[in-house]
Amino acid sequence: MPISLGELATTFGCELIGDPDVTVNGVASLTNASSESLTFLSSAAYSSQLPSTKAAAVVLRAADADACPVSALISDSPYVMYARMAALVCPAPTFAPGVHATATIAESARVADSAHVAASAVIGDRTTIGENAVVGPGTVIGPDCTIGDNCRFIANVSIVKNVTIGARCLFHPGAVIGSDGFGNAMTPEGWVKVPQVGGVRIGSDVEIGANTSIDCGAIGDTVIEDGVRIDNLVHIAHNVHIGAHTAIAALCGFAGSTTIGKRCMFAGNSGAVNHITVCDDVIVMSQSVLTKDTTTPGVYSSSFPAKPARAWAKQVARFRRLEGLFARVKRLEK
Amino acid sequence: MPISLGELATTFGCELIGDPDVTVNGVASLTNASSESLTFLSSAAYSSQLPSTKAAAVVLRAADADACPVSALISDSPYVMYARMAALVCPAPTFAPGVHATATIAESARVADSAHVAASAVIGDRTTIGENAVVGPGTVIGPDCTIGDNCRFIANVSIVKNVTIGARCLFHPGAVIGSDGFGNAMTPEGWVKVPQVGGVRIGSDVEIGANTSIDCGAIGDTVIEDGVRIDNLVHIAHNVHIGAHTAIAALCGFAGSTTIGKRCMFAGNSGAVNHITVCDDVIVMSQSVLTKDTTTPGVYSSSFPAKPARAWAKQVARFRRLEGLFARVKRLEK
């Protein structure tokens, strides 16, 4: 959407160095920007690309303004400011209210008049869909769910049953919310399923990635607090509790009854096991799994970066011979 | 469903200490239980919650009965007994027989009169659907499949082709059964696809989690035996064979042609590679991958718990300097 630099500066209260009547109509990287692009400089790693940018304007810190060959929008947090401006320049699509002819809505469901229900979507008994919600094509929302205003389910999302979702949440395709937890009791004849009768409660402003699964509680609910961001292919087991504004990258896993604090960050393929409680502001590095209650904020890790395989194999062989090495040192000490 | 303690005790043949006419109408944890709740005490870790429970009745061991302030149902295996009773108190939903107007059934398919086929579901050529089966909304069952009695596909499940499933199996949303195995032959011009012409055979009483994928065999079938339980986001490659009553937690992966025994347990993000055979009763810990034939039952592991990142980095640096340490010890020994 074409928007002038003057309007951007006014809307977001930031200083403009340049012509307020120039308009931007898209976003781009510093190197690929055209004369209609808004771009940004947030990390020093990209400073060298600034002098040659062809953008209409760059969002950047005051200290970088002198090196900017085009208009500059000044912000102490240029990445955040860019994010907000980009949402205005490249607005999310809008959807006409109404229910598509191929969608199926249970008689006892209530769908807000302003909501959009797309082709092949299915909405179950006693479920309510809030104002301006967008239920994308192929999405199934089962019985006894409450969907807040302005939520969007892109396509082929499955909300199983007994799920409550706040406002402005975004669900990417293949996300599954409210599937049965993995509850099984062993007998001599095999496993007996433990009925999973809890629900899922999701706050507002939550985003859930493609093909991520969040199980319902066994008893009581699985809880995702406000502002949580979850990437693709993440597993959240029954009765997990994720604190507000925690961010979880792809392929993470959280075992049953884990409690995670606020503002935590989990890098890809990390997670937590053993029913533990993790305090606020914990960062877990890629491929690293917390196994004990964690009461100190900070960064945690247990991963080894990949190395050339031959060198790695030797290293593993040495690791295996540590017992002998300890014994040899003991012998030497005697 | 309201049910009296007397009926529960009679149905499951366990001793009741308390009033047989009291009814329960739901399940809860010890701490959240109300006067209509059934709950249980299975682990000593929760014993301290017993004296203050407000439940109608607690399933517990005889040794815990004295400390129980409410009615008690006595069992040597309280978790199993609770699971069975909960299935009666909170029965699975029932579905009216019939095919929804928006579902599509191939002419050559045969669907039992007692089966339920939900909105937007699709059933392919020559496929048969057994008695009382429930094909949930958005589920696609492709051609040449045989689905046993009382199976349920919650929603948006994909059964690709040539899949045979026994009775009473449960498939959570996003599960994919019978997708092509990852078979590629390298040529100087790139990969040539190796046709994946096998099927998948699944026994009875199997449960498959959300967004789990089980590939068809390249030649011959991929096999999942009776009573297997598979959690979310698990990958089962072509020609894998999983023995009866094995349980597999989320994010596990099994490479092609792996054979796993009966009653094994794989914790989250574990698995097996290298076409190996694993005997019965093997337990693999989280993040640990079996790489060799395994003939001894027991517990296997190769994971490092996450530690504070600074301490971990030092530890990794020491690990990298092991070669030098071995050399120094050798020098000292001379």
Add this chain to the structure above:
Amino acid sequence: MPISLGELATTFGCELIGDPDVTVNGVASLTNASSESLTFLSSAAYSSQLPSTKAAAVVLRAADADACPVSALISDSPYVMYARMAALVCPAPTFAPGVHATATIAESARVADSAHVAASAVIGDRTTIGENAVVGPGTVIGPDCTIGDNCRFIANVSIVKNVTIGARCLFHPGAVIGSDGFGNAMTPEGWVKVPQVGGVRIGSDVEIGANTSIDCGAIGDTVIEDGVRIDNLVHIAHNVHIGAHTAIAALCGFAGSTTIGKRCMFAGNSGAVNHITVCDDVIVMSQSVLTKDTTTPGVYSSSFPAKPARAWAKQVARFRRLEGLFARVKRLEK
């Protein structure tokens, strides 16, 4: 499809030792083959099964021909030759052109007359579907996508928006292409979503596995070059670039802006992080993650095979005591 050995030999230009009029009508393993089966011997590990095979014919190297009790088709690359012949013997199913009555096609979309659009499929605005493409049941292709000729989407695939796909690509169920990248900017009040405005460009002859997700670019496109093969449950983040003919096994993850060269191979549960660039012809072993720019072709690893848990625990304990061991050796050296 019945086909004579003579026709196979002629079509693929390979020597036949045996009766050209014998027909094959399926494929099988050496041990399970019947008198109508085509099979192959590629690895010495299976040589012992050759003398007793009941196959109609075996694709094998000239050196193995003498030991073959049935007809032999000679090739220097028997696995590749088998793959090509199997595609003829077991051809992919064909689909009648046309759009199913329950499918939904946007008015502004253009679907080739020869394409097949199955039940409950949905195709969005301004999207074009190429000749002979097969859009399987429940598949959703969003707006502004270009789908090349002869592509096939098996079932329940989600192509979100702004995705360009070449010819002859194959997408397995649950695959999600073009979902938003995981872009969030931290503020004191929580995360602000960074609009993900790029697309995805996929070359020709690409195969994408079940429940794999490929995010759109934040700015600019995520790129998958020709001939790439991706297995199930893989995560490809925004702005990743995967070079031609690279193969990626199940449960791998690639963090944002990773650039991977041509002909690389990633084993299960491996990947790359930190915005790195990886050269051509790199092989990464299972559970191993590249963390730095990689300029040397070859094999990389950082995984520990699972061991009996008790022995492993001792090993980990020794690893934790390495600091002390280094100190003790230093003391001895003084």
